[in-house]
Amino acid sequence: MNTKEIILKKTFNLLLLKGFDNVSITDIKNYTGMSRGILYHYFKNKEELFIEVTERYFVHIFDFDIRKIKDFTVYEFCDFLNKRFKKIAKTISTIEQEINGSSDASLLNYHFLFYQVMQRDAIFRNKYKTTTEKELIGWEYALQNSIDKNEIRQDIDIKSSARQLFTLTDGIWFQSIFSNDGRIIINNIKESLLHYIRLLE
Structure with a gap:
Protein backbone atom coordinates (compact mmCIF):
# COMPACT_ATOMS: atom_id res chain seq x y z
CA MET A 1 0.00 0.00 0.00
CA ASN A 2 1.50 3.35 -1.02
CA THR A 3 1.63 6.43 1.21
CA LYS A 4 -1.32 8.20 -0.41
CA GLU A 5 -3.45 5.06 -0.09
CA ILE A 6 -2.57 4.78 3.60
CA ILE A 7 -3.54 8.42 4.19
CA LEU A 8 -6.88 7.98 2.39
CA LYS A 9 -7.80 4.74 4.15
CA LYS A 10 -6.81 5.94 7.60
CA THR A 11 -8.57 9.28 7.10
CA PHE A 12 -11.73 7.48 5.98
CA ASN A 13 -11.54 5.23 9.02
CA LEU A 14 -11.05 8.23 11.31
CA LEU A 15 -14.01 10.04 9.70
CA LEU A 16 -16.17 6.94 10.17
CA LEU A 17 -15.32 6.85 13.85
CA LYS A 18 -15.45 10.58 14.64
CA GLY A 19 -17.36 12.36 11.84
CA PHE A 20 -16.29 15.46 9.89
CA ASP A 21 -16.75 17.98 12.66
CA ASN A 22 -14.46 16.21 15.08
CA VAL A 23 -11.48 15.55 12.81
CA SER A 24 -8.66 18.07 12.47
CA ILE A 25 -5.47 17.92 10.43
CA THR A 26 -3.66 17.23 13.72
CA ASP A 27 -5.94 14.23 14.32
CA ILE A 28 -5.15 12.96 10.82
CA LYS A 29 -1.42 13.49 11.38
CA ASN A 30 -1.52 11.55 14.65
CA TYR A 31 -3.80 8.80 13.34
CA THR A 32 -1.86 8.22 10.12
CA GLY A 33 1.55 8.63 11.75
CA MET A 34 2.48 11.01 8.91
CA SER A 35 4.05 14.43 9.29
CA ARG A 36 2.17 17.55 8.17
CA GLY A 37 4.75 17.88 5.39
CA ILE A 38 3.86 14.47 3.98
CA LEU A 39 0.12 15.15 4.28
CA TYR A 40 0.48 18.48 2.48
CA HIS A 41 2.69 16.87 -0.15
CA TYR A 42 -0.28 14.73 -1.26
CA PHE A 43 -3.14 17.11 -0.42
CA LYS A 44 -3.23 20.92 -0.43
CA ASN A 45 -5.41 21.05 2.67
CA LYS A 46 -7.83 19.06 4.80
CA GLU A 47 -10.74 19.89 2.47
CA GLU A 48 -8.95 18.41 -0.55
CA LEU A 49 -8.18 15.26 1.43
CA PHE A 50 -11.81 14.99 2.54
CA ILE A 51 -13.05 15.48 -1.03
CA GLU A 52 -10.83 12.66 -2.30
CA VAL A 53 -11.97 10.37 0.53
CA THR A 54 -15.58 11.22 -0.36
CA GLU A 55 -15.01 10.50 -4.06
CA ARG A 56 -13.39 7.16 -3.36
CA TYR A 57 -15.59 5.77 -0.62
CA PHE A 58 -18.98 7.21 -1.58
CA VAL A 59 -19.16 8.36 -5.22
CA HIS A 60 -17.10 5.58 -6.84
CA ILE A 61 -18.76 2.82 -4.81
CA PHE A 62 -22.31 3.96 -5.56
CA ASP A 63 -21.85 5.01 -9.17
CA PHE A 64 -22.08 2.64 -12.13
CA ASP A 65 -22.06 2.66 -15.92
CA ILE A 66 -25.68 2.52 -17.12
CA ARG A 67 -24.54 0.96 -20.42
CA LYS A 68 -23.32 -2.14 -18.59
CA ILE A 69 -26.72 -2.93 -17.08
CA LYS A 70 -29.13 -1.88 -19.85
CA ASP A 71 -29.74 -5.50 -20.90
CA PHE A 72 -30.29 -6.84 -17.37
CA THR A 73 -33.58 -8.41 -16.36
CA VAL A 74 -35.12 -7.53 -12.98
CA TYR A 75 -33.43 -10.53 -11.38
CA GLU A 76 -30.03 -9.60 -12.82
CA PHE A 77 -30.38 -5.96 -11.77
CA CYS A 78 -31.44 -7.06 -8.28
CA ASP A 79 -28.29 -9.21 -8.08
CA PHE A 80 -26.16 -6.29 -9.35
CA LEU A 81 -27.50 -3.93 -6.66
CA ASN A 82 -26.97 -6.47 -3.91
CA LYS A 83 -23.36 -6.97 -4.99
CA ARG A 84 -22.88 -3.20 -4.82
CA PHE A 85 -24.20 -3.04 -1.25
CA LYS A 86 -22.01 -5.99 -0.28
CA LYS A 87 -19.02 -4.14 -1.72
CA ILE A 88 -19.77 -1.12 0.49
CA ALA A 89 -20.09 -3.27 3.63
CA LYS A 90 -16.94 -5.19 2.73
CA THR A 91 -14.99 -1.98 2.08
CA ILE A 92 -15.83 -0.66 5.54
CA SER A 93 -15.00 -3.99 7.20
CA THR A 94 -11.75 -4.46 5.27
CA ILE A 95 -10.45 -0.99 6.08
CA GLU A 96 -11.31 -1.47 9.74
CA GLN A 97 -9.48 -4.79 9.80
CA GLU A 98 -6.42 -3.35 8.03
CA ILE A 99 -6.23 -0.27 10.22
CA ASN A 100 -7.37 -1.49 13.64
CA GLY A 101 -7.47 -5.25 13.43
CA SER A 102 -11.15 -5.03 14.42
CA SER A 103 -14.46 -3.68 13.12
CA ASP A 104 -15.39 -0.73 15.33
CA ALA A 105 -17.18 1.18 12.58
CA SER A 106 -20.52 0.00 11.21
CA LEU A 107 -22.96 0.93 8.48
CA LEU A 108 -24.39 3.39 11.01
CA ASN A 109 -21.07 5.25 10.94
CA TYR A 110 -21.09 5.11 7.14
CA HIS A 111 -24.61 6.55 6.91
CA PHE A 112 -23.81 9.25 9.44
CA LEU A 113 -20.77 10.28 7.42
CA PHE A 114 -22.82 10.08 4.21
CA TYR A 115 -25.37 12.58 5.58
CA GLN A 116 -22.61 14.92 6.72
CA VAL A 117 -21.12 14.84 3.21
CA MET A 118 -24.56 15.43 1.67
CA GLN A 119 -25.07 18.45 3.91
CA ARG A 120 -21.69 20.03 3.17
CA ASP A 121 -20.90 19.24 -0.44
CA ALA A 122 -23.17 20.37 -3.29
CA ILE A 123 -20.99 18.61 -5.87
CA PHE A 124 -21.40 15.32 -4.01
CA ARG A 125 -25.17 15.87 -3.73
CA ASN A 126 -25.39 16.35 -7.50
CA LYS A 127 -23.26 13.26 -8.19
CA TYR A 128 -25.36 11.16 -5.83
CA LYS A 129 -28.56 12.50 -7.42
CA THR A 130 -27.22 11.44 -10.83
CA THR A 131 -26.50 7.96 -9.47
CA THR A 132 -30.02 7.60 -8.06
CA GLU A 133 -31.45 8.72 -11.41
CA LYS A 134 -29.37 6.03 -13.11
CA GLU A 135 -30.68 3.46 -10.65
CA LEU A 136 -34.26 4.40 -11.54
CA ILE A 137 -33.44 4.12 -15.24
CA GLY A 138 -31.77 0.77 -14.53
CA TRP A 139 -34.99 -0.54 -13.00
CA GLU A 140 -36.97 0.73 -16.00
CA TYR A 141 -34.60 -1.08 -18.40
CA ALA A 142 -34.76 -4.23 -16.28
CA LEU A 143 -38.56 -4.20 -16.07
CA GLN A 144 -38.89 -3.72 -19.83
CA ASN A 145 -36.34 -6.47 -20.50
CA SER A 146 -38.22 -8.85 -18.20
CA ILE A 147 -41.51 -7.99 -19.90
CA ASP A 148 -39.93 -8.68 -23.29
CA LYS A 149 -38.72 -12.07 -22.02
CA ASN A 150 -42.15 -12.88 -20.52
CA GLU A 151 -40.64 -13.10 -17.03
CA ILE A 152 -43.18 -10.63 -15.61
CA ARG A 153 -46.67 -9.46 -16.58
CA GLN A 154 -47.10 -7.31 -19.66
CA ASP A 155 -49.56 -4.89 -18.06
CA ILE A 156 -47.41 -3.34 -15.33
CA ASP A 157 -46.70 0.39 -15.13
CA ILE A 158 -42.93 0.44 -15.69
CA LYS A 159 -42.23 3.92 -14.29
CA LEU A 194 -37.42 -10.63 -4.97
CA HIS A 195 -40.77 -10.68 -3.16
CA TYR A 196 -41.88 -7.56 -5.07
CA ILE A 197 -40.61 -8.95 -8.37
CA ARG A 198 -42.53 -12.19 -7.83
CA LEU A 199 -45.70 -10.11 -7.41
CA LEU A 200 -45.11 -8.82 -10.95
CA GLU A 201 -44.90 -12.31 -12.47
Whole structure:
Protein backbone atom coordinates (compact mmCIF):
# COMPACT_ATOMS: atom_id res chain seq x y z
CA MET A 1 0.00 0.00 0.00
CA ASN A 2 1.50 3.35 -1.02
CA THR A 3 1.63 6.43 1.21
CA LYS A 4 -1.32 8.20 -0.41
CA GLU A 5 -3.45 5.06 -0.09
CA ILE A 6 -2.57 4.78 3.60
CA ILE A 7 -3.54 8.42 4.19
CA LEU A 8 -6.88 7.98 2.39
CA LYS A 9 -7.80 4.74 4.15
CA LYS A 10 -6.81 5.94 7.60
CA THR A 11 -8.57 9.28 7.10
CA PHE A 12 -11.73 7.48 5.98
CA ASN A 13 -11.54 5.23 9.02
CA LEU A 14 -11.05 8.23 11.31
CA LEU A 15 -14.01 10.04 9.70
CA LEU A 16 -16.17 6.94 10.17
CA LEU A 17 -15.32 6.85 13.85
CA LYS A 18 -15.45 10.58 14.64
CA GLY A 19 -17.36 12.36 11.84
CA PHE A 20 -16.29 15.46 9.89
CA ASP A 21 -16.75 17.98 12.66
CA ASN A 22 -14.46 16.21 15.08
CA VAL A 23 -11.48 15.55 12.81
CA SER A 24 -8.66 18.07 12.47
CA ILE A 25 -5.47 17.92 10.43
CA THR A 26 -3.66 17.23 13.72
CA ASP A 27 -5.94 14.23 14.32
CA ILE A 28 -5.15 12.96 10.82
CA LYS A 29 -1.42 13.49 11.38
CA ASN A 30 -1.52 11.55 14.65
CA TYR A 31 -3.80 8.80 13.34
CA THR A 32 -1.86 8.22 10.12
CA GLY A 33 1.55 8.63 11.75
CA MET A 34 2.48 11.01 8.91
CA SER A 35 4.05 14.43 9.29
CA ARG A 36 2.17 17.55 8.17
CA GLY A 37 4.75 17.88 5.39
CA ILE A 38 3.86 14.47 3.98
CA LEU A 39 0.12 15.15 4.28
CA TYR A 40 0.48 18.48 2.48
CA HIS A 41 2.69 16.87 -0.15
CA TYR A 42 -0.28 14.73 -1.26
CA PHE A 43 -3.14 17.11 -0.42
CA LYS A 44 -3.23 20.92 -0.43
CA ASN A 45 -5.41 21.05 2.67
CA LYS A 46 -7.83 19.06 4.80
CA GLU A 47 -10.74 19.89 2.47
CA GLU A 48 -8.95 18.41 -0.55
CA LEU A 49 -8.18 15.26 1.43
CA PHE A 50 -11.81 14.99 2.54
CA ILE A 51 -13.05 15.48 -1.03
CA GLU A 52 -10.83 12.66 -2.30
CA VAL A 53 -11.97 10.37 0.53
CA THR A 54 -15.58 11.22 -0.36
CA GLU A 55 -15.01 10.50 -4.06
CA ARG A 56 -13.39 7.16 -3.36
CA TYR A 57 -15.59 5.77 -0.62
CA PHE A 58 -18.98 7.21 -1.58
CA VAL A 59 -19.16 8.36 -5.22
CA HIS A 60 -17.10 5.58 -6.84
CA ILE A 61 -18.76 2.82 -4.81
CA PHE A 62 -22.31 3.96 -5.56
CA ASP A 63 -21.85 5.01 -9.17
CA PHE A 64 -22.08 2.64 -12.13
CA ASP A 65 -22.06 2.66 -15.92
CA ILE A 66 -25.68 2.52 -17.12
CA ARG A 67 -24.54 0.96 -20.42
CA LYS A 68 -23.32 -2.14 -18.59
CA ILE A 69 -26.72 -2.93 -17.08
CA LYS A 70 -29.13 -1.88 -19.85
CA ASP A 71 -29.74 -5.50 -20.90
CA PHE A 72 -30.29 -6.84 -17.37
CA THR A 73 -33.58 -8.41 -16.36
CA VAL A 74 -35.12 -7.53 -12.98
CA TYR A 75 -33.43 -10.53 -11.38
CA GLU A 76 -30.03 -9.60 -12.82
CA PHE A 77 -30.38 -5.96 -11.77
CA CYS A 78 -31.44 -7.06 -8.28
CA ASP A 79 -28.29 -9.21 -8.08
CA PHE A 80 -26.16 -6.29 -9.35
CA LEU A 81 -27.50 -3.93 -6.66
CA ASN A 82 -26.97 -6.47 -3.91
CA LYS A 83 -23.36 -6.97 -4.99
CA ARG A 84 -22.88 -3.20 -4.82
CA PHE A 85 -24.20 -3.04 -1.25
CA LYS A 86 -22.01 -5.99 -0.28
CA LYS A 87 -19.02 -4.14 -1.72
CA ILE A 88 -19.77 -1.12 0.49
CA ALA A 89 -20.09 -3.27 3.63
CA LYS A 90 -16.94 -5.19 2.73
CA THR A 91 -14.99 -1.98 2.08
CA ILE A 92 -15.83 -0.66 5.54
CA SER A 93 -15.00 -3.99 7.20
CA THR A 94 -11.75 -4.46 5.27
CA ILE A 95 -10.45 -0.99 6.08
CA GLU A 96 -11.31 -1.47 9.74
CA GLN A 97 -9.48 -4.79 9.80
CA GLU A 98 -6.42 -3.35 8.03
CA ILE A 99 -6.23 -0.27 10.22
CA ASN A 100 -7.37 -1.49 13.64
CA GLY A 101 -7.47 -5.25 13.43
CA SER A 102 -11.15 -5.03 14.42
CA SER A 103 -14.46 -3.68 13.12
CA ASP A 104 -15.39 -0.73 15.33
CA ALA A 105 -17.18 1.18 12.58
CA SER A 106 -20.52 0.00 11.21
CA LEU A 107 -22.96 0.93 8.48
CA LEU A 108 -24.39 3.39 11.01
CA ASN A 109 -21.07 5.25 10.94
CA TYR A 110 -21.09 5.11 7.14
CA HIS A 111 -24.61 6.55 6.91
CA PHE A 112 -23.81 9.25 9.44
CA LEU A 113 -20.77 10.28 7.42
CA PHE A 114 -22.82 10.08 4.21
CA TYR A 115 -25.37 12.58 5.58
CA GLN A 116 -22.61 14.92 6.72
CA VAL A 117 -21.12 14.84 3.21
CA MET A 118 -24.56 15.43 1.67
CA GLN A 119 -25.07 18.45 3.91
CA ARG A 120 -21.69 20.03 3.17
CA ASP A 121 -20.90 19.24 -0.44
CA ALA A 122 -23.17 20.37 -3.29
CA ILE A 123 -20.99 18.61 -5.87
CA PHE A 124 -21.40 15.32 -4.01
CA ARG A 125 -25.17 15.87 -3.73
CA ASN A 126 -25.39 16.35 -7.50
CA LYS A 127 -23.26 13.26 -8.19
CA TYR A 128 -25.36 11.16 -5.83
CA LYS A 129 -28.56 12.50 -7.42
CA THR A 130 -27.22 11.44 -10.83
CA THR A 131 -26.50 7.96 -9.47
CA THR A 132 -30.02 7.60 -8.06
CA GLU A 133 -31.45 8.72 -11.41
CA LYS A 134 -29.37 6.03 -13.11
CA GLU A 135 -30.68 3.46 -10.65
CA LEU A 136 -34.26 4.40 -11.54
CA ILE A 137 -33.44 4.12 -15.24
CA GLY A 138 -31.77 0.77 -14.53
CA TRP A 139 -34.99 -0.54 -13.00
CA GLU A 140 -36.97 0.73 -16.00
CA TYR A 141 -34.60 -1.08 -18.40
CA ALA A 142 -34.76 -4.23 -16.28
CA LEU A 143 -38.56 -4.20 -16.07
CA GLN A 144 -38.89 -3.72 -19.83
CA ASN A 145 -36.34 -6.47 -20.50
CA SER A 146 -38.22 -8.85 -18.20
CA ILE A 147 -41.51 -7.99 -19.90
CA ASP A 148 -39.93 -8.68 -23.29
CA LYS A 149 -38.72 -12.07 -22.02
CA ASN A 150 -42.15 -12.88 -20.52
CA GLU A 151 -40.64 -13.10 -17.03
CA ILE A 152 -43.18 -10.63 -15.61
CA ARG A 153 -46.67 -9.46 -16.58
CA GLN A 154 -47.10 -7.31 -19.66
CA ASP A 155 -49.56 -4.89 -18.06
CA ILE A 156 -47.41 -3.34 -15.33
CA ASP A 157 -46.70 0.39 -15.13
CA ILE A 158 -42.93 0.44 -15.69
CA LYS A 159 -42.23 3.92 -14.29
CA SER A 160 -44.33 3.37 -11.18
CA SER A 161 -42.85 -0.09 -10.53
CA ALA A 162 -39.32 1.26 -11.04
CA ARG A 163 -39.97 4.00 -8.44
CA GLN A 164 -41.36 1.43 -6.00
CA LEU A 165 -38.38 -0.90 -6.44
CA PHE A 166 -35.98 2.01 -6.01
CA THR A 167 -37.79 3.25 -2.88
CA LEU A 168 -37.85 -0.25 -1.44
CA THR A 169 -34.09 -0.66 -1.98
CA ASP A 170 -33.20 2.78 -0.68
CA GLY A 171 -35.50 2.53 2.33
CA ILE A 172 -34.13 -0.81 3.53
CA TRP A 173 -30.53 0.29 2.89
CA PHE A 174 -30.97 3.35 5.09
CA GLN A 175 -32.67 1.27 7.77
CA SER A 176 -29.25 -0.25 8.32
CA ILE A 177 -28.64 2.59 10.77
CA PHE A 178 -30.51 0.36 13.23
CA SER A 179 -28.25 -2.64 12.67
CA ASN A 180 -24.57 -3.36 13.15
CA ASP A 181 -24.75 -6.34 10.81
CA GLY A 182 -24.65 -5.23 7.17
CA ARG A 183 -25.24 -8.80 5.98
CA ILE A 184 -28.72 -8.83 7.51
CA ILE A 185 -29.65 -5.57 5.78
CA ILE A 186 -28.31 -6.74 2.42
CA ASN A 187 -30.26 -10.00 2.73
CA ASN A 188 -33.38 -8.00 3.62
CA ILE A 189 -32.92 -5.89 0.48
CA LYS A 190 -32.57 -8.96 -1.69
CA GLU A 191 -35.54 -10.79 -0.15
CA SER A 192 -37.79 -7.72 -0.37
CA LEU A 193 -36.88 -7.01 -3.98
CA LEU A 194 -37.42 -10.63 -4.97
CA HIS A 195 -40.77 -10.68 -3.16
CA TYR A 196 -41.88 -7.56 -5.07
CA ILE A 197 -40.61 -8.95 -8.37
CA ARG A 198 -42.53 -12.19 -7.83
CA LEU A 199 -45.70 -10.11 -7.41
CA LEU A 200 -45.11 -8.82 -10.95
CA GLU A 201 -44.90 -12.31 -12.47
